Amino acid sequence: MTLTDDFRQAVLDGLGQSRKAIPCRFLYDETGSGYFDDITRLDEYYPTRTERSILKTALPDMAVRIGPGASVLELGSGTSEKTGALLAALEDPRCYVPLDIDEATLEDAAGRLRQAFPHLPVVPLHADFNDVWTLPPQCLPPVLCFFPGSTIGNFDKPEAETFLRHIRSNLGPNARLLIGVDLVKDTHILEAAYDDAKGVTAAFNLNLLVRINRELCGDFKPEAFRHRAVYNEDRACIEMYLVSQTNQTVRIGGTLIQFAAGEMVHTEDSHKYTPEGFATLAGRAGWRRTGMWMDDGKLFSVQLFEAE
Template sequence: MPEGSGALAPARSDFVAEALNGLTAPRKSLPPKFFYDDAGCTLFGAITELPEYYPTRTELGILRDIAGDLAALVPPGAALVEYGASDEAKAAILFAALDVDAYVPIDIAHQALTALKSRLRWSHRAVALHPIAADFLAPVKLPAAIGAMPKLGFFPGSTIGNLDPPDAIAFLRQVRTTLGVCASLLIGVDLEKSPDILVPAYDDAAGVTAAFNLNMLTRLNREADADFDLDLFAHRAVWNDTAKRIEMHLESLVAQSVRVAGRTIRFRAGETIHTENSYKFSIERFAGLATRAGWHVARSWTDAERLFSVHLLS
């Protein structure tokens, strides 16, 4: 999440157009990148600390455990290019384990990237910083200063699961093109497990994830001249077993009309706005996805409970 070259976020006209496009579709939706205004970034940080939300702490544990393996697999003097870099907690493990000369965090949340840059100036002065504020799903031009360095892409957090499979393949192909020949990609992938574990991770007892989801409507009220009444919408998280994904929705509790940028959007009682998917994988299914995108799975690691996995693609 995002400084550097690149746009802070979609221009207001683009933001409004994308919102209206989703809200006027037969099945209403909004893109998950809309979560990450300043309030959304703060709420997501709180989500990662919740007892129900296992992915962050599990992935951090795996990264610490495999640090020695990675040191033998990544060339010295590397540039670490992180996609979706809202903070440096996971990258810092790689800084400690690897010989990293440069760090290119890419994210859409400008304020989070600015804070990250400020912290790293003090904690990792030897690492050259090249932050890029941009939507990492779009093509990204890397800084010329890292052109000759070996490159390690880093895509933690199982964010790959937020993309529908064709989009995930397209993104992984785009990363190959961006990083160039002989680069590698270290990627976190959440694994299939019981809905009894999955659903609470996206619908916690304290209601933090609900606030995170509903904050998207607050952002639309502020940035798209909308008049959503948040009391008339509810957060819903459901497991779609056929698609192997958690779905997040905002459900209209009554029949109602909402104004967005001068347009009237009508909702039936029970109708939802689909705000996010989070696909879960087996090791084999993810390997197949990576292969279709032109990558080879060099190594895979999981935690002892097989909740989460980390893969090195080459």
């Protein structure tokens, strides 16, 4: 199945449900990745700058705990903006493997890292980290999996446990996991982070409809939908939706999809954790926490685990 076929199948299946949904991985085409890069620079969006601040302060300690000679695999590497500082802090890293679904962004980031670290093998891996993937032969143990940005929050709790177990089984002996984990906090802070005043997150979400039009012969009118982000306290989760503004019919190829006014299409979740809650979940997946670093406001955490 090609990526386009996968996209078409996921969209048609998701929009055929009684509660419409499209998997969040399809938000990140080249345009979507650019929008997300813009989001990370917004005043309201605390995760990126907070995580960057934690890394700047704590990387020397992290590097000591990780140890020398690690191969570094980054899942969902995107622009790899945080990776240079990590590679510079580590002692004798063996190679760097950025893994991302967007090939253009992946190759651009790999090129920049090769220039910055000319003696370090940089081996990009074009894949969806949700699918089956195989480490390149250059990525020898011990492997450090770097998973920043709180992307783990896109999985619900059972999915997150399964995903962490999958990583554990793929990395070989003496594996490490350095992961960004967003923390439970005030609802207003959370909702502002996912519905900014400039409307960048709204554009990011609505770009999914533009992508469907371009790649799947759709006729969505993006202006007929609006972005909505709400924090569900029971789930400790930000839920992101596209909301139909009117009763309307949309064509995707030869398929007609009906939308009622106010009907929502779920596009992304972002689960939040307490430090204890995430350590317990990771422990069930075969990981033991060996370090945790937080900002002074306890908005965000970077946590280090080793395989048990």
